[in-house]
Amino acid sequence: MASTYTEKVMELFRNPKNMGEMKDPDGVGEVGNPSCGDVMSVMIKVKGNRITDIKFQTFGCVAAIATSSMITELAKGKTLEEAEKLSRQDVADSLGGLPPIKMHCSNLAADALKAAIEDYRKKRS
Amino acid sequence: MNRIYMDNGASSRVDDEVVKEMLPYFSEKYGNASSLHSFGSEAREAMENARGKVAALIGAKPEEIIFTSGGTESDNLAIKGTAAAKCGKGDHIITTNIEHPAVLEPCRYLGKIGYKIAYVKVGNDGIVRAEDIEAAITDKTVVVSVMHANNEIGTIQPIAEIGKIAEKRGIAFHCDAVQSAGKIPVDVNKLGVSLLSISGHKVHGPKGVGALYVRKGTAIEPILHGGGHEAGLRSSTENIPGIVGMGKACEIAKRDLERNAAHVLKLRDRLIDAALKLEEAYLNGSRETRLPYNANFRFLGIEGESLLMMLDGMGIAASTGSACSSKKLQASHVLLALGLPEWQTHGSLRLTLSKYNTMEEVDFVLGELPEAVSKLRSMSPVWRKLKMGGRIEDVHGKHIH
Numbered sequence: 433m434a435s436t437y438t439e440k441v442m443e444l445f446r447n448p449k450n451m452g453e454m455k456d457p458d459g460v461g462e463v464g465n466p467s468c469g470d471v472m473s474v475m476i477k478v479k480g481n482r483i484t485d486i487k488f489q490t491f492g493c494v495a496a497i498a499t500s501s502m503i504t505e506l507a508k509g510k511t512l513e514e515a516e517k518l519s520r521q522d523v524a525d526s527l528g529g530l531p532p533i534k535m536h537c538s539n540l541a542a543d544a545l546k547a548a549i550e551d552y553r554k555k556r557s
Numbered sequence: 558m559n560r561i562y563m564d565n566g567a568s569s570r571v572d573d574e575v576v577k578e579m580l581p582y583f584s585e586k587y588g589n590a591s592s593l594h595s596f597g598s599e600a601r602e603a604m605e606n607a608r609g610k611v612a613a614l615i616g617a618k619p620e621e622i623i624f625t626s627g628g629t630e631s632d633n634l635a636i637k638g639t640a641a642a643k644c645g646k647g648d649h650i651i652t653t654n655i656e657h658p659a660v661l662e663p664c665r666y667l668g669k670i671g672y673k674i675a676y677v678k679v680g681n682d683g684i685v686r687a688e689d690i691e692a693a694i695t696d697k698t699v700v701v702s703v704m705h706a707n708n709e710i711g712t713i714q715p716i717a718e719i720g721k722i723a724e725k726r727g728i729a730f731h732c733d734a735v736q737s738a739g740k741i742p743v744d745v746n747k748l749g750v751s752l753l754s755i756s757g758h759k760v761h762g763p764k765g766v767g768a769l770y771v772r773k774g775t776a777i778e779p780i781l782h783g784g785g786h787e788a789g790l791r792s793s794t795e796n797i798p799g800i801v802g803m804g805k806a807c808e809i810a811k812r813d814l815e816r817n818a819a820h821v822l823k824l825r826d827r828l829i830d831a832a833l834k835l836e837e838a839y840l841n842g843s844r845e846t847r848l849p850y851n852a853n854f855r856f857l858g859i860e861g862e863s864l865l866m867m868l869d870g871m872g873i874a875a876s877t878g879s880a881c882s883s884k885k886l887q888a889s890h891v892l893l894a895l896g897l898p899e900w901q902t903h904g905s906l907r908l909t910l911s912k913y914n915t916m917e918e919v920d921f922v923l924g925e926l927p928e929a930v931s932k933l934r935s936m937s938p939v940w941r942k943l944k945m946g947g948r949i950e951d952v953h954g955k956h957i958h
Contacts, residue, residue: 445863446867466899466900466949469881469888473938489936489937490936491939493862493881534881
């Protein structure tokens, strides 16, 4: 339930980092389903195998927005291989934990990033 | 920060007069109402006095009021108790698909142990049709349970019409009036109910106390067995301070019913008129046949828990039927019952008023709400697609759950 969100989660919910649209992204990943109440979209710019810029847009609850923001912060500046390895646990830990019922949100965030990287690779090949 | 409370459907501020009335029953008149000494008799007197006030609010006789621990227990007693009393004579129960869990779950439980439950569907306006209830009745029907006003969307059900049908067919008729009693006129005789649940804390009384009206002659068994309190229907030492508080709350609610309803109606209509001017904003449930205390919106493209928490950050307390805010991560069964596509049920916001709310508070909320909605929409890929004219049903990323 909402009352168990950490300060960090609430802070990122109120002031999300890297939120918004991106012009001409190199890769876009979108996961989730509006029927389930969460859709995350991650857009990346890649230069020399490194994520140089990253943005997100999210339809979802407090946890969904905070995890989206956190994954973009964690991924920015990382190589594609490093970014790919980011797990839902990394996201949850960086937020000081998530209520158990909201852990799937961090899953979603990690998956959106992976989908964006996949999309970038597909476009390049 | 100045806080504004618009979640009175969840619970309400206890009236100062109520608190004052309750206090002596903690540290001076703390006797057990079953005791024969003077402590016992003053507790008993206070309880019977309160019983009279509760009865008066709903046009009942005092001896038809059974005090309980709250709305949930009243609903459980009504449904399980009438089913048990008719054990062997019938095994069919009728209710609707928008009831409170305190009705739906006892029904589901009885379904597990062999009863057949008919969940009659409401229309898109959130109102059940009396003829649909009638059509569901069989020779085996033991009880019909239909709420008076819905807790999420405030729609008022045609109880009096259903009451006539139930009476004609000789079937026990229970009504969950937890959200309506003390807010709009509730008269057990005009409504034609045999059982009616009410709660203390929804009308400025204390939590942990409620009542079940049981019409004289209604076949019903207890669900709590013990010392035989409350005419044998509800064993357990009576919660005297709670009962006294509920009695006072009902007295005040009856006294001020019309004035309070007229006051909140003005506030509610201002809320609805202004909120519906926002883009892609809709009212859930009938506007005409709803509690003056309830406004329930859906704002497309955003999620309700986020909206609730953003408003909370602005000092506004509201609630939502969104899946993410529920313990089961399931969309509100009430919003789904309106026939809404599932993606639209996530962006709901319920504002429930009380006599303590003011027009200034409404104006403050209306000042902040557009900002909260547009901030969340600026983050939302669903909103972006909606604005580009895309079909939301087509937005399908990888499915995670």
